Amino acid sequence: MISAEPYLKTQRVAQALGVSVSTIKRWVDSGMIQAARTVGKHRLIPFSEALRLAREQGFPEANLALLSGLASRPREQGDAGSPVDCLERLLREGKRTEARSFLQAYYRSGVGAVGLADDLIRPVMERIGHGWMVGSLDIYQEHEATETLTSGLRELVTRLGPGRPEGPLALGATTEGDPYVLPGLLGELVLLELGWRVRNLGINLPLRSLAVATLKHRPRLIFLSASYIRNEDEFVKEYRSFHESVAAVGAAVIVGGQALGPSLRSRLLFAGHGDRMAHLAEFARRFSPPAESPMLGDAGL
Numbered sequence: 001m002i003s004a005e006p007y008l009k010t011q012r013v014a015q016a017l018g019v020s021v022s023t024i025k026r027w028v029d030s031g032m033i034q035a036a037r038t039v040g041k042h043r044l045i046p047f048s049e050a051l052r053l054a055r056e057q058g059f060p061e062a063n064l065a066l067l068s069g070l071a072s073r074p075r076e077q078g079d080a081g082s083p084v085d086c087l088e089r090l091l092r093e094g095k096r097t098e099a100r101s102f103l104q105a106y107y108r109s110g111v112g113a114v115g116l117a118d119d120l121i122r123p124v125m126e127r128i129g130h131g132w133m134v135g136s137l138d139i140y141q142e143h144e145a146t147e148t149l150t151s152g153l154r155e156l157v158t159r160l161g162p163g164r165p166e167g168p169l170a171l172g173a174t175t176e177g178d179p180y181v182l183p184g185l186l187g188e189l190v191l192l193e194l195g196w197r198v199r200n201l202g203i204n205l206p207l208r209s210l211a212v213a214t215l216k217h218r219p220r221l222i223f224l225s226a227s228y229i230r231n232e233d234e235f236v237k238e239y240r241s242f243h244e245s246v247a248a249v250g251a252a253v254i255v256g257g258q259a260l261g262p263s264l265r266s267r268l269l270f271a272g273h274g275d276r277m278a279h280l281a282e283f284a285r286r287f288s289p290p291a292e293s294p295m296l297g298d299a300g301l
């Protein structure tokens, strides 16, 4: 069940955006901000609407910490300001429920799966990884951060549903020995939004088995994420026999991930490569023009 969206009082949104309460009320009444009403006719603003407003209206001084319950006073030096600051701090403090609802409100605020992946989750996890590397974070906190984002993303994927029944099919996986969950889930969300049917085969999948799945399901597209490769020569050998079998069904392979540097890539054959989910989305759009599924925000869900 997707986490309930927090609703905020007009005072809190006004304080966080640095405008007057009457301005917020006027914006609600003019329809510029979507809001609900209490029985007593008080206006309540969905968290995602406040985030959308902060982003679209470009409130540089917006106190997102105040919006996301991280702070209860006007912004001070060093306070979490940007969405990346806020989510990183919620994860560092182990605030799992707040972090999940922040993630989903950020998604509902209209950034789409690509914005969620490339502008929020990747930079946040980079900071978490750095924290682990320099010892300001313990490994359990990195694990907890990954688990929190994983469960939040799984809810969004479930909510977006299995993709359009007549949509083209894509298979996704990470390779053998690679335990990284987030890139695969984000790839799935990106393609579902574009109306693809997606079978995310998960982590740590031997390429031999991905080839079997390809011959069985005959996908149009295979997205492969590699964040960790134990032995590059072995990987290249397995990848070559995998690619021979997928070529037989005419599937296009797009690869990406931190472990696929230029020299390793130069030893592989693939139809596309990307460093960001924006590249996967662009490839999928050009490859099979979509009848796009509604994003959760559009469908008012």
Ligand code: B12
Residues within 6 Å of the ligand: 117, 118, 121, 122, 125, 126, 127, 128, 129, 130, 133, 142, 143, 146, 177, 178, 179, 180, 181, 182, 183, 186, 187, 223, 224, 225, 226, 227, 228, 254, 255, 256, 257, 258, 273, 274, 275, 276, 277, 279, 280
């Ligand atoms: C979480 C994490 C883990 C977790 C993973 C948990 C899980 N279930 O997912 C665990 C604990 C398992 C782990 C283990 C290790 N980790 Co680690 N890990 C991370 C961390 C913090 C986040 C990775 C992540 O999920 N990021 C979020 C995703 C969405 O971002 P992304 O991977 O960058 O993906 C983006 C793009 O690359 C692209 N993309 C990715 N895939 C694809 C695919 C396609 C088709 C396309 C188009 C685009 C694309 O789009 C994404 C969105 O922009 C990173 C830090 C970092 N800088 O990323 C370290 C990091 C990757 N880990 C690192 C290391 C060293 C390890 C270990 C070797 C540690 C050890 N000694 O055991 C092991 C190796 C793995 C293993 N076999 O166990 C180093 C890697 C350094 C290096 N370059 O070699 C990093 C950078 C940490 C650091 N700062 O040093 N890790």
